[in-house]
Amino acid sequence: MQKIDISYGRYGLSLELPDDSRVLRTKKVAAINDEQAGILAALRSPTDKPPLSSLVGSGTRVVVTHSDITRATPNRRLLPVILKELEDNGVRREDITLLNALGTHRQQTNQELRTLLGDHLVENYRCEQHNAFNDEGLISVGKTSLGNDIRLNKLLVEADFKIFTGFIEPHFFAGFSGGPKAVLPALAGAESVYTNHGFNMIAYPSATFNITHGNPIWEEMKEAAEKVSNSFLVNVTLDREHRITGVFAGDVISAHSKGCQLLRDNSVVTIDEPYDIVITSNSGYPLDQNLYQCVKGLSAAKRAVRKGGAILMVARCEDGLPDHGSYASLLKRADSPNEILSMISQPGFHEQDAWQVQTQAYVQQHAEVHLFSEGLQNTMIKNAMMIPCRDISDTLSQLMRRFGNKVCVIPEGPLVIVNLSCSTV
DSSP, X not given: OEEEEEOOTTTOEEEEEOTTOEEOOOOOOOOOSSHHHHHHHHHHSOBSSOOGGGTOOTTOOEEEEEOOTTSOOOHHHHXXXXXXXHHXXXXXXXXXXXXXXXXXXXXXXXXXXXXXXXXXXXXXXXXXXXXXXXGGGEEEEEEOXXXXXXXXXXXXXXXXXXXXXXXXXXXXXXXXXXXXXXXTTTXXXXXXXXXXXXXXXXXSTTSSTTXXXXXXXXXXXXXXXXXXXXXXXXXXXXXXXXXXXXXXXXXXXXXXHHXXXXXXXXXXXXXXXXXXXXXXXXXXXXXTSSHHHHHHHHHHHHTTEEEEEEEEXXXXXXXXXXXXXXXXXXXXXXXXXXXXXXXXXXXXXXXXXXXXHHHXXXXXXXXXXXXXXXXXXXXXXXXXXXEEXXXXXXXXXXXXXXXXXXXXXXXXXXXXXXXXXXXXX
């Protein structure tokens, strides 16, 4: 047997697996030794933009956006460097707003904001949170080529200058996170998110990992981002220990593209044929805080498991299913993946989180899903149409008897882009 460490919650798990189990990991990328210097260098020599210092000054009203508690963006290391560069170049602190780019996620508590940003930023800067459901806080910026109206956060649109921060990782239907996702869905109205994440958009074959151009979801995100003037991107890539491996600043699209290419070079793993059983994670905390987020890891595993095989997801889910949003309630309204898809594909159906249950249903049509989670009761797991696992070794033994002995494990789940060298999946 071989011992494999897998990302799980805040501390990880060590699994004993058969010696011939294949482990799919990203390549190791060297972390930046001096993160502050690396961030400053990117701000001062950005991609397809002048240096940040030449774009702002006294009287410039700046909105700096940041991701929420479900993302691994190193806000407490990234934001202070950006803020100091702004203030060193004449921007007054009272003209800076830190905007939590929540998309349709719930508002963060004060303690969560302090965890995200640190006490100093919360106590010394104006901190606001996006609300996708508050009409008074949204403003229309026009329609996309698909005919969808785009409403964005009013604070963002009315600011003189906008800085979008975040991190880039593989994304199960947008190709990669970061870049234009900082606008749509992160700072858009709910109806704009619903149309961008609509049933037909999610069902599109190119709405998947590793594809941006030609992916209708990402293409519309790009259009939305291009409607925001005077913008500047600061995205990072991270290693397994959440250390910064690259900083990509400047134009929202071209800087993001450089970060995506770094991930393509180091995150794609090719397999010759699918496996009987795939063990996966959701990359540990903070991404495995709830089952909703874990659909990303399941989608990664789907690319590696054979049709009719089995997936064993290992995720802590300390935030439950969760209770907020519509993910749990949508799952309760159906008894099978087919019923889920029938329900949400009805003309005119628009509901928060439908995109997540749709993607999950595709995984569950493809393979049997088992879940090890110390944060969820068996009834909660069953309500999600998954099979509870309380002993990983015992479950794996049973699965091998039922499905076969060809096993692989993806310790970092959705951080790995699995490509099949043939088309049998």
